[in-house]
Amino acid sequence: MSSMHCRQAASLHRQYVHQESATTDPGNSCKFSPANEYAIANLHSQKSMMPKALLLALPLAIPVALFSTQILPSLFQTYLSQQPLVAEPTIATPEKEEWSLEACEAHKYTSEIVSLDPLVIYINNFTSFQEAEDLIKAGEEDFESSFISAATGLKYVTGRTSQSAPLDTDLPLVDCILHRARTFVGSMLQPYEPFSIPQLVRYFPSQKYDLHTDFWPQHQVMNDGSGRLFNRVASFFVFLRDNCTNGETYFPSVSVLDDDADAGGRLSSLDSWAGKISRGVRKDGKAQGVKFKPITGNAIFWVNMKGEGKDAVGDRRVVHAGLPVGEGEKIGMNLWPRKFYGREDD
DSSP: OHHHHHHHHHHHIIIIIIEEEEEGGGTTTOOOOOHHHHHHHHHHHHHHHHHHHHHHHHHHHHHHHOOOOGOOOOOHHHHHHSEEEEEEEOOOOOOHHHHHHHHHHHOOOEEEEEEEEEEEEEEETSSSSSHHHHHHHHHGGOOOOOOOEETEEEEOOOTTOOOEOOOTTTSSSHHHHHHHHHHHHHHGOOOOBBOOOEEEEOOTTTOEEEEEEESSOEEEETTTOOOOOOOOEEEEEEEOOOOOEOOOOOTTTHHHHHOOOOOOOOHHGGGTTTTTEEEETTTSEEEEEEEEEOOTTTTEEEEEEEEGGGGEEEEEEGOOOOOOEEEEEEEEEEEEEEEEEEETTO
């Protein structure tokens, strides 16, 4: 046995066997004995096990070293307390306006004819939810009590208790929505015939707009000095927020559902109409006309005028009302295509 092994064995023997006393003669500590042989064997066993033990302990030691910052120098403790262990990736997102415009141009919708005469069309998903919210945000600072446009000018009436706000047609999203509406009406408008300024309307509980028409009894004169006469040839009413009960848009004289019911049909129970379109009810409780439930993004389109030129007149069958809101809030948008009907001096 080498002297080095002997000394190591003696040391291990003192630690684990405890058979030597404090007065043991150091000179005898390296003599062969069963105790020293046991310690030497134990020493070699520990040496052979050390690499395996270290390999097994490393996966446990690393997280302990990372998270038990008290065993690290203070500089590393400060760093670990301020920095995440894994850096969060930076995701590039396009600007909101560019995304909205791209989505607007690619937007798709579907339509259903409700009535041919007068022409009333229901449009599913005319705006997306995000477009609806962006349109509301564009005009929400300008809401004021609603008025009506009469021959004597603008005036407030008890039959219209909502709030209204104009939309800036220079806004890219508003311009895109107007382009969408113009595409929908097709040849009804000539390229030089414009839309009126879009109008937001907001209804809170009990607020309403009693029966009315969107066209003027007499054509209006353009204020650009041209003398051209115009009227609202058609209307879009777009539901932008439906956080309410009741508040339907009601057409009492659009009789398609009444005629269908009289003939024994069940048009109002069609799956495509269920929850959107139903028969209206008059004040006396009799079923009459058709009403449209507010559903965000959906719209109603109807034609207001009959005839051509100065002889064109409004169609009274499209008289309609915004029924009182029960609870919550309803916000809609009016879009009015303007058609010219000759000149004042013709």
